[in-house]
C-alpha cells in the first residue's frame with residue numbers, strides 16, 4: 001500500500017517510525033519526532049446497559065467523541081501497533097464500523113475492544129473475526145437471573161448468541177491473530193459461580209479470563225473485599241487454585257488481582273529495573289521509564305511494611321539488561337540466565353528480604 005505523502009510503502013513508514021523512536025529513546029530525547037505507537041481511546045460514555053456497579057450507568061449526558069477527532073487520529077494509523085477502544089459501549093457509535101474497517105487496512109495494528117457483546121451483528125462478527133484483535137467480553141454471570149441483576153438492561157441469551165456468531169465467523173476465517181477473553185468483576189452476587197466460567201470459556205473458545213476487583217462505591221453491597229468478608233474470602237481461597245488448574249489444563253490464561261487472597265508465605269515479585277534507582281542514575285534520560293520504576297520501588301517498599309504482619313513478602317527485582325525486544329541485541333544477558341537467576345533468588349527468599357531491591361543474581365541494589 002502506498003502513502004500519499006512521499007509514496008512510501010505503508011510497511012516502511014511503520015518500520016521507519018519504530019527505528020526513529022528507538023533511536024530517540026537511546027539518545028534520551030525528551031521531545032520526540034517519532035509518532036505515537038500505542039493509544040487508548042474512550043470513544044463514548046453511552047451504553048445500552050445500566051450495570052449496577054458501573055459509573056456509566058448513572059451518566060448525566062451521553063458523550064461521544066466527535067468524528068473530526070477520529071479523523072485527526074486516523075493520521076496516526078500508519079505508525080500504530082495498538083489501539084484500545086473503551087466505552088461505554090463502542091458498538092453504539094455509528095461511525096465506529098467505518099473506522100474499524102479503515103484500521104483493518106493496517107495489519108500491524110492490534111485492536112483491543114472491551115464490550116458487553118450485546119450489539120454484535122453477523123456483519124460485525126465477520127469483520128471482527130478477520131481482524132488483528134483482542135476482543136474482551138464482559139459477562140459477570142452465567143446465571144440468567146444474576147446476569148440481569150448485575151448487567152441491567154442486558155440479556156445473557158443475546159450475549160451468548162453473539163459470541164456464537166463470532167465463533168462461527170472465526171471458523172470460516174481461521175484467523176490466528178484473533179484472541180477473545182472474558183472480564184468478570186468478582187462480587188457478592190457471583191463469587192460462588194466463578195468455577196463455571198472455565199467450562200464456558202472452553203466451550204466458547206475464549207483464550208483468557210480476567211477476574212477483576214470491584215472498584216467504586218456505586219454498589220457497596222456487592223463488595224466482598226472492602227470491608228473484607230471472610231465467608232467469600234475463604235470460598236475464593238479454596239476455589240481459585242482449582243479454577244487456575246482447570247484453566248491451565250484447557251490452555252486458558254487466567255489473571256486475577258485479589259490481594260486478600262494472598263496468604264502468609266505468599267511472595268509478590270514486582271519486576272523493576274536498575275533504571276529506577278536514583279543513586280545509580282549516572283546517565284540521565286529515559287524519564288518516563290525511570291519515573292515509573294522508581295514509583296514501583298516505592299509501592300513495593302510501602303507494601304512490604306503494610307503487609308509485614310500478614311507474612312506476605314514483596315520483592316523489587318531487576319532482571320538485568322536482557323536481550324529482548326526492549327533490551328535490544330547489544331544487551332549482555334540472555335533471557336535464560338536472567339530468568340534462571342530470578343527463580344533461584346525467589347526460591348531462597350526469606351521474610352527479612354521483603355521490600356528489598358534485588359538483582360537477578362541475588363545482589364542487593366541501591367535505591
Ligand SMILES: C[S@@+](CC[C@H](N)C(=O)[O-])C[C@H]1O[C@@H](n2cnc3c(N)ncnc32)[C@H](O)[C@@H]1O
Nearest residue numbers: 053054087088089114115116138183214215216
Ligand atoms: C466500563 S466497561 C466498558 C466496556 C463495555 N461496555 C463492557 O461492559 O465491557 C469496561 C469494563 O469495566 C468493568 N467495570 C464496570 N464497572 C466496574 C467497577 N465498578 N469496578 C471494576 N470494573 C468495572 C466492566 O465490567 C467492563 O469489563
Ligand code: SF4
Nearest residue numbers: 047049051054088116
Ligand atoms: S455495559 Fe459496560 S459501560 Fe455499559 S453499564 Fe455495563 S459495564 Fe458500564
